[in-house]
Amino acid sequence: AxxxxxxxxxxxxxxxxxxxxxxxxxxxxxxxxxxxxxxxSIEPADLVVCWEVAEHLPESAANDFCKLLVRSTGEFLAFTAAVPGQGGMGHLNEQPKHYWREKLLASEELSYFPHLTKQVSERFLHVAPRAPWYGNNLQIFRRI
Structure with missing residues (x-):
């Protein structure tokens, strides 16, 4: 950066x-x-990137972690988290994408951008074919 x-x-x-x-x-x-x-406590940033972090936290921390992400998002949030069966070191809470999306949208402060998510996901799948989970797990949100 x-x-x-x-x-x-x-x-x-x-x-x-x-x-x-x-x-x-x-x-x-x-x-x-x-x-x-x-x-x-984190000052809001124009772009918050949370890249394969959430699954490393216990499920008991999921709500508070998502609230932290929402508070920290000034304009955009790019979020990925391992899905069930993905596997990986230290994964404690692999969840489907909708699990995280529902938590992030619960505050009604962010909106989900499916078209932008799809465009960026496809780009990641193209440039990082050996790590398809990055593109497959991506979700992009914007402050309302």
Whole structure:
């Protein structure tokens, strides 16, 4: 993101190093470690990307995690999560796409964009054919 002159922040569940902030020519890139099952306050961002994270949290944390994503979304949310049977290390809560979509839409603050989801999904399937779950699991939302 910094190379594109975009301020960015990443959150990792198991970051091996301490939190880190770098400034590149006036552009801020932050990487923090956080427990996503506990209360967390994040400034809204124009684009929130939640990429294959939700399935690593226990089901008991799903509602609060989705509320965090909604609060953090300034305009767009790109969301993927492993579906049942996908498998993977540390997966605790593989759910069908509609499970997450219902939770994210429950606040009535986001709307689901099926056409944009389809377009971006097809692109991912084209550029990352060895990881089809990225395209298959993608859902795109926009703040209402």
């Amino acid at each position: 910094a190379s594109m002159r975009i301020d960015s922040m990443g959150i990792d569940l198991c970051l091996p190093l301490a939190d880190e902030t770098k400034i590149f020519d006036g552009i801020t890139a932050r990487l923090i470690r956080a427990d996503l099952t506990s209360a967390l």
